[in-house]
Structures are given as C-alpha cells and as structure tokens.
Amino acid sequence: MSDLDQLTQSLARNLKRWRGERGFTLDVLAARAGVSRGMIIQIEQARTNPSVGTTVKLADALGISITTLLDYEQGTQVRLVPASQAVRMWSTESGSSTTLLVGTDARGPVELWSWHLMPGEGSASDPHPEGTVELLHVTTGELILTVDGEDHLLPAGTSATFEAHVPHGYRNDGTEPTDLTMAVSIPPVAREGR
Template sequence: MMVNMNAQMQALASSVRSLRLQRGLSTVELSRRAGVARATLAQIEASGGNPTLETLYALANALDAPLADLIATPRGAGAPRVVRSEEGPHVVGDAVEAWLLETVTSARASLEIYDVRLHGTTAQVSAAHPRGTQEHLHLHSGRVRVGPTAEAVELSAGDYISFDAGQEHVYQRLSGSDVRGTLLITRPGP
C-alpha cells in the first residue's frame, strides 16, 4: 500500500497548529511545555521534518490531546473514505471471499459493508446469526442461489435480496462467470 508522506505531514502540521491555537498557546509556550526545540516545532508546523514518536507524544501531552488527534487524517463531515479493490480486512470461507469496506455503529444498529465474491460451486452454508440480524445482497455479476436454506432463491446480475440471517442461510455460485456483489449485514444495537 502506498502512503503519501507529504499528505500525512500536512495533516500533522495542520492538527498541531490547530490544537495549539485552540489552546491559546504560542509556539514558544508549546515548545516549552512539550520540551521540544522551537525549531523542531516550527519545522513540524511547516510540514517538514520527520518527528519521532517521542516528539509527537510530547506535543500531544502538552496539548492535552490524544496522539490520534495529531496523526489522523481528518475526514471531516462528508469527506470520502476510499478502500481500494482487494484491500481492507479479508475473510475467506468455503465458497465466499469478502473484504470489509466499512462498519457503522449507532445506539440503534450496526452495519457492515463487504465486497463479496463467490468461487466454485460449493455452497457456503452459514449458521444462524444473532436474532434481528439481516443480510442484504446486491449482485453485480453472475448468478447465485442465496437466502435462508429452506427458501433460497436464484439471483442474477442486478438483483437484490434481503433476508433474516437469524436462521441457517446459504450462498452458492450457479454460473461459470465471476460472481461479485455488495453485502450489507445489519444488527440491532445493544
């Protein structure tokens, strides 16, 4: 995976400067509180240098902020999150291969979004999930048999299914072509 160090340094510079100003600190005062040379702080705020972890922790402590507040690339409201094809946490089953794209949790529910692919003709039989769990599949390519084991249906590219996953269910590739879709799993909150 390629990492854009320039973008990371710009995010660090922006975060340090923003937190310093929010706290009403001058560069001299932050430098003193953190025990970091003023030249080092100036270099960091100018998106330069390569600060050590110790330097970053010293700044975070002096700013009374978690380290993550300094180093995370802010997404902001509505900022895009990009997960490239075949990146992210990856799981493989008997017939299903999936990459986790995103998780969203609230007090009312949780949502997992996966990029899924089906291989071979073996059926992927899944045991019942906790009560209230729903699975939603939008099929992008190929043909599959999917749903509660006793009520599985055939889907073709473009089709969608939603079903109660609180019972045994199945995913099975029916076509020789690539089978790919987007799977959403929803669960009620605690």
Template sequence: MEDIQLKIAANLKRLRKERNYTFDQLSALTGVSKGMLAQIERGTSSPTVSTLWKIANGLKVSFSSILEDEMKKATLVKKEDQPCVKSSDDNYHVYPYFSFDQNKKFEIYFIDLLPGCRHESDGHHSGVEEYVLVSEGTVHITIGENEYVISDGDALSFEANGPHCYENRGGKKASVFHFIYYS
C-alpha cells in the same frame, strides 16, 4: 501479527471488559472455547468468519464492531487496502468496508465467493436484515426453504434471524456488496 488480528484482539478485549465477562462467561454466550477466545484476545490466533460471527452474535454486537476503526468524515475505501477475513476452507473472503455505526445502524462488506463456495449462517439476533447486491457472477441464496438466484446487478433483501446460505455454484468468482442493518 497482522493488523487485522491486532484490531480483533483489542476490540474483543474491550467488549469483554466493558461487560465484565470472564472467558468462561463469554465462551458460554458465544459457543467459542475459552482457550480460543484467549488466543484471539492475545492476537495469537486468526479467527475465521464463522468464529467472528459466533462472537458478534453472542455479544449482540455487529460483525464489524469486532473489526472496526474510528470513522472519519470522508472515507475512500479500496478493496486492496482492506483486511480480508476468510472462511476456514478459504473460499469465502470478507472485506469490511464500513463498520457499524450506532446512529446509522448498518455495516457494509464486500464479499468474494470463490467457485464451489458454500457459506452457511445459523442466523443473527432478531431485527437483523441483510441486503445483497451482486456485482459479479451468480449467487444462490437459500433462506429457510426458499432459494433465490441473483446475478450481476440483481439484489435481494431478507430478515436474517434464521438459517441462510450463500453459494457460488459456477466456475468463476462471484462478488457481492453486503449490507447488514440492525433495527
């Protein structure tokens, strides 16, 4: 079992127990089957990005709180040392850099979008803002009916409580720094 699976398993179990939820109750809140939740909590299943977002949204916690380690006074983050959470089609790779901190109310990720990647989000709970800074390539971000094209060095911020989609329509990998702020 991978280290990231152990972290996810322990954090899901902790969050579920803190709220005194049964698997049935958690399943109703998240839209994830109770069997899948039990497998994740035992560390026998490696959940996708979409599944983790459903769990985070259902529990009204940050995405990184499911992946978090204890924060230190100074932290050097190297991409190659970070766990990689992948989409089911393996073209959207999320690297958690800085986990959610209740006092700061944000979390930071590095994301690789491989060629042809299309990652859709139903949106997050009210008060969530996303900040995206492209470090490589070009990313098309659709928010409702509006589409934004952001390239190397460009940035976009938006309220993330509605549907939005990230796409890499190019032939090369695109990479972004992704900040999520919880008001």
C-alpha cells in the same frame, strides 16, 4: 509487523475492550457466542487467529460489527477506508473471497461487504441474532441464496433482503464468477443486567 500480526493484536485489544464495555465475563461471552472460554482467552492474549466464523460469533454476541472488533482506530465522523485497509475475511485457492469494506455501530452495527464467488463455491452462515437483516445486490453472475433451507436464484441485477436469524448461505452453481455487495444490519446489544 505483518498484516496478520496487526489483525491479531487489534482483535485481542478490541475483544477485551468491548467485553469490558458490555460488562460480560469470559463465561457470559462464551455462552452468548457459543465459543469456548479457552478460545476467548487465547484471542484476548493474541495467541491465536480465530476463524471467520468465530470472529462473527463474537461480534454478534457483543452486538458490534466485525469492523469494530477488528478495527485499530475509530474517531472522526467521516471515516475513509482505502482498499488497502479493507479486511479480507475469507478466500479459497480457486479465487472466491469476501471482503469487509466498511462498518459502523450507529444505531446498531452495520457492515458493507464485497463478495466474489468462483463457480462451484459457496459459504454457509450460522444464524445471526434476532433482528439482524441482510441486504444484497448481485452485480455479475448468478447467486443461489439459501435462507432457512429454501434456495432463491438471484441473477445479475437482482437485489434481496432477508432476516438473518436463521441458517443461510450463498453459492455459485454457475459457470462464471459471481460478484455481489451485501449490507448487514445487526441490532444493538445492551450491557448485561440492563
């Protein structure tokens, strides 16, 4: 089984499981995530591999990390994630990429990301649920962080934090690659009806 097939199967199984644990019907999850009911059915039946944006929306709507939504096994208190199991979520032909390094659902999902942006490239993000916080640290190059329409220049060595319930994005307007590490803390979601 290829990595993509394994990812598709894990996503299908975990989406069904977490939707059931939250007590969400297909219609409730579709409304919360802004994803069509038909798309959720296709994902749960492992008939499609959704975009990163769709996967993020589903994880946010369920109140879990993307790691939890994609992970095939969880259990021990210490979980080591070798580089070979980190999940490449986004990449371009020029060499830009994001990699989900590790995540947890303790006290609400927390994710740790590694980003590599080539010159002239970037990525925009839809607003996350209210209470979501992002922390990032630029290790090489310069990053333009856009939060709610306002640009912020972060040269190497600079860290930032912001509430991510507004549109935001990351881009490299420089001439050298930009590398950064990002942590995302998402508030927990209660079961429907509580």
